[in-house]
Amino acid sequence: MLTPNVVSHTTVRRSNLATAPNPRTSARCSSCAMRHLCMPQGLATDDMPKLEALICSARSVRRGEALYRAGDPFDNLYAVRSGSLKTVMAHRDGREQVTGLRLAGDPLGLDGISTDTHSCTSIALEDSSVCIVPYAALKHMCRESGTMQDRLHRLMSEQLIRESSQMMVLGSLSADERVAAFLLDVSDRNGQRGYSHAEFNLRMTREDMGSYLGMTLETVSRTLSRFQKRGLIDAQGKLIRIIDLEGLRHL
Amino acid sequence: MLTPNVVSHTTVRRSNLATAPNPRTSARCSSCAMRHLCMPQGLATDDMPKLEALICSARSVRRGEALYRAGDPFDNLYAVRSGSLKTVMAHRDGREQVTGLRLAGDPLGLDGISTDTHSCTSIALEDSSVCIVPYAALKHMCRESGTMQDRLHRLMSEQLIRESSQMMVLGSLSADERVAAFLLDVSDRNGQRGYSHAEFNLRMTREDMGSYLGMTLETVSRTLSRFQKRGLIDAQGKLIRIIDLEGLRHL
DNA sequence: CGTGGCTTTGAAATGGGTCAAGATCCGTGG
């Protein structure tokens, strides 16, 4: 069992297969929002103290619970502190589309800025905890610190790119390619967080994956099975081990 | 022939079927970037002069030309002044996906902020002109003016929502629904700009549309023909007239 | 240690893709 520490950004590689740290432990988090919300890659530290002082209470969200729902008034941004969440957007007829998977360090809630109302729902895929960043305070801070401003802009821009890429996945790739792209993306992001590139616990269900990738859960399942037969991966339910990274890359 | 004026935000309804105003006319644009880049809906005017002074030279882009290409260094944001452009993202294997359609007033280039490099290519669908907004200057300004800062944030957030919605279209809707959603989106945006909700000239080719909607050009064509037979629209090539808006809404 | 949710797998059905042939549009040059 891991200690309830926040993800460290050292180069230590360990797998994140253990269950999430107890989300109930802390009400305040010190360095997490800085590192995570305001750019995974450390960077300048001069105005970290400011942000830390300003921001950063924590909230825990149980598996299946919503951090916020579409339509909720928007006041805070969040940064995933531990665990993972999915963002979901609903069509008027009830159909739902998973629009994102957020891992430790990822920002949440940016979509709320434009209308002062959240436009998607964010649901924990496992017991998770997030840092709360009051948007008004952050905005204020961005006017004092250019570094801060820069980080926020980059964060939003990064998110834009991520979504464009997902549009590309949905619009142009075959089922096999989509699943491969997804596995590679998660592998990569896991690696960036100091976890294993090769092995991870996908907390999403096959249905969530399917929704995110624009296909049915059955097709996801079949595709994973096929990948397994071809020796590309080893999948035991939600536990995925990538065996042939290059193989996946070459589709 | 329309005068080379910039889109007005009055309630005047007119169609935009006429050819675009001559893009070569002006090297400087006064009020356009304000209104357009910094929120289509006018809003506070107190620091407009500042922005106008700061920003806002114009550039014209001929049909088919790129405003910027993926990989280009990022220095400026743009706001469409007249005409329209598509944004395109390329997969390494060469496949391309149209990721957006930008009409008058829409921002362009926000994706470049995160890496100081444009990550998609922006191509004019007709002779167009854009306002150039040097990002460094804008950033500076956002630190002086909260209104400005707010507008920029909202702009980016709006873009995020737009892309999420498109993910929903790509991931969850049938071909018919996609085409209908697209037509309704364009109709709506056209209306917001003071043009007709019912009639517009889609400058994209069927192939562009298909790419944007994750389907082939043939399917787009067939779908439009079917819509026409059902009396939902009247399509003469790129010229689209929506006859039964409600019908389209109900899929 | 049972029950409901999740996953796997099969078989059949189908929506949309692919390929191909014409028709139409449009910019260009004569």
Next chain:
DNA sequence: CCACGGATCTTGACCCATTTCAAAGCCACG
């Protein structure tokens, strides 16, 4: 102003990747 040629669009026929429907199995958790 017209004729030409390439790009774009439409339509048909066939095909196949993915969905749909169905039936077990698995497992995680209370």
